[in-house]
Amino acid sequence: TDILRIGIIGYGNxxxxxxxxxxxxxxxxxxxxxxxxxPSSLDCETQAIPMNFLKDYxxxxxxxxxxxxxxxxxxxxxxxxxxxxxxxxxxxxHAKIPEYFTKVNESAKSNNxxxxxxxxxxxxxxxxxxxxxxxxxxxxxxxxxxGKGLSQGHSDAVRRVQGVKNGVQYTLPIDSALALVRSGExxxxxxxxxxxxxxxxxxxxxxxLSIIENTIKTMPNYFADYETAVHFIDExxxxxxxxxxxxxxxxxxxxxxxxxxxxxxxxxxxxxSNPEFTASVLVAYARAVGRMARQGQSGARTVLDIxxxxxxxxxxxxxxxxxx
Ligand code: NDP
Numbered sequence: 001t002d003i004l005r006i007g008i009i010g011y012g013n014x015x016x017x018x019x020x021x022x023x024x025x026x027x028x029x030x031x032x033x034x035x036x037x038x039p040s041s042l043d044c045e046t047q048a049i050p051m052n053f054l055k056d057y058x059x060x061x062x063x064x065x066x067x068x069x070x071x072x073x074x075x076x077x078x079x080x081x082x083x084x085x086x087x088x089x090x091x092x093x094h095a096k097i098p099e100y101f102t103k104v105n106e107s108a109k110s111n112n113x114x115x116x117x118x119x120x121x122x123x124x125x126x127x128x129x130x131x132x133x134x135x136x137x138x139x140x141x142x143x144x145x146x147g148k149g150l151s152q153g154h155s156d157a158v159r160r161v162q163g164v165k166n167g168v169q170y171t172l173p174i175d176s177a178l179a180l181v182r183s184g185e186x187x188x189x190x191x192x193x194x195x196x197x198x199x200x201x202x203x204x205x206x207x208x209l210s211i212i213e214n215t216i217k218t219m220p221n222y223f224a225d226y227e228t229a230v231h232f233i234d235e236x237x238x239x240x241x242x243x244x245x246x247x248x249x250x251x252x253x254x255x256x257x258x259x260x261x262x263x264x265x266x267x268x269x270x271x272x273s274n275p276e277f278t279a280s281v282l283v284a285y286a287r288a289v290g291r292m293a294r295q296g297q298s299g300a301r302t303v304l305d306i307x308x309x310x311x312x313x314x315x316x317x318x319x320x321x322x323x324x
Contacts, residue, residue, distance in 0.1 A: 004290045006283075007061040007085070008033045009051075009077060011042050013245065014090065015067035017279025019046060025283060027313045031061050058084050062293070063286045065089075067279075075100065082108045082115045086293045088286045090120040090278055097123065097302075105300035114293045116301045119285045120278040121269055122146070126251050127303055129267035133253025137263055140255020141186045145173040145194055149247030149274065157222045158199050161215050163207030166235060168242045170198045173250070174227065181252050184262040192225040199230045202238050247274035284311045 006022055008015050011033050022030045032049045039048035049057075064081050066089040068074050074091045081087055082104060091100055097118050108115040118124070122144070130142050147170065154169035177194045180187045203212055213230040217223055233241075248269040257263050271277045285303070288310035292301075309319055 004028045004287060005031050005060060005062045006286055007031055007057060007064045008046075008067055009064055009081060010067040010073060011035050011037075011044055011048070012067060012069070013275035014279055014282070016044075017273070017276040018065050018067060018282060019044060020276065021280045021283040024280075025287075025313070027287070028283070032057060054081065055084060061085060062290050063088060065282050065286055067282075075103075078104050078115065078117070079107050082113050083111045084113070086113050086289050087115040088119060088282050088289055089115070089117055090124070090282060091118045092120060092123055094123060101300050101302065109299045112298045114289055114297050114299065114301065116285050116289050116303070116306065119303050120281050121247075121271070121274075122249070124278075124281050124303055125269070126249070126267070129251040129265070130253070131304055133251070133255075133265050137253050137255030137257070137265070140253055140263075143181050143189070143194070143252040143254070144249065145178065145252075146249040147171040147173055147195065147247070149249070149271075150242075150245050154197065154222055157219060158201060158216060161212055161219075163204050163212050165202045165204050166238055167199060167201040168238070170200075172196050172198060178250070181254060182264065184254055184264065186254055190225075192227075196227040196229070197223055199228065200233050200238060200242055201230060202235050203232055244272060245274045247271050247277075287311060287313065 004027060006028055008018050008030065015033065019030060022028050030046050032047050033044055034049050034051050034054060035042055036051050039050055042048045064085040064087050066074060066077055066081060066087055068077050070092050074089055078087060078089055091097065101117060104115045104117055126144060133142055149171050151169050151171050155167065158164060158167040158169050172195065174194060174196050177189055199216055201212060203209055209232055216230050217228045248271045250266055250268040253265040255263055288306045291310050309316055312319060
């Protein structure tokens, strides 16, 4: 069988995760990592290549996995890279996905390439769970809870507070909200009613802790609407207990079937490393893109468009025999 030849664009958390995930998939091979930085500055095992040599790899790479950030990297890089390669990315700015899809679709169609956008866990596997729930239980409600998870944006907001030396923020589902959803009552719950926020903060030596705590808890948009806890710790504890990037969550569909019988679907993820898990999803979808590209397909796709059997290295016959 043919080996799928992969390239990585951008070597941050996700890029590192993809490099590791490819090793768990014997039908794939990582050819090169492309970066905007000085290649020798990357601490990677695979050869690192400056971005401007991309075109030299057209014949050597089947699928490029884009690992740049969603806010500014991906919107620019996907249009450039899809001129020459089939791509997979994890664009996660939910509100902008329709517009992103349209642009990538035009680019990929006119260059005869195939681009799968916005995969990962949310958007990604959670999107599939929401789709299945809505189709199977047309009378019902969806609920998505996130956490326990480290939120990059909220951690940055905490670190910008005066007197804060360092800190992290976790988002957690509120147990009573989970219980209410599981009761089948289909409550109306805002994001703030479903989640609490917990901050671990290292303060400057001379800082007034009560002022820091109050500034965080009353911060508009980020914390003011939420149940927020602030814990002060030292630098050593932060390093030891809060350096990982856990995440996860639960997608629910809670509804009724014809007689009014209550039916509930739960799809949950508990992730010790958000970037490594997201990377594992990207790699499985790269297999699907390789297969669809060999069939001559082009344009943009999302996870909602891909037959799930295409994610597997196993034959359809084997899947029927072992999974059904
Ligand atoms: P990073 O900030 O770690 O990396 C983004 C880019 O920044 C890299 O591609 C790299 O490009 C550059 N970079 C990384 N480290 C450095 C450094 N030390 N100095 C300078 N530049 C650096 O982001 P993540 O990998 O954590 O996440 C990427 C995106 O993945 C996120 O923006 C998020 O939107 C998305 N995501 C999606 C999920 C989903 O479920 N769909 C889940 C998790 C994340 P280069 O090598 O070219 O410099």
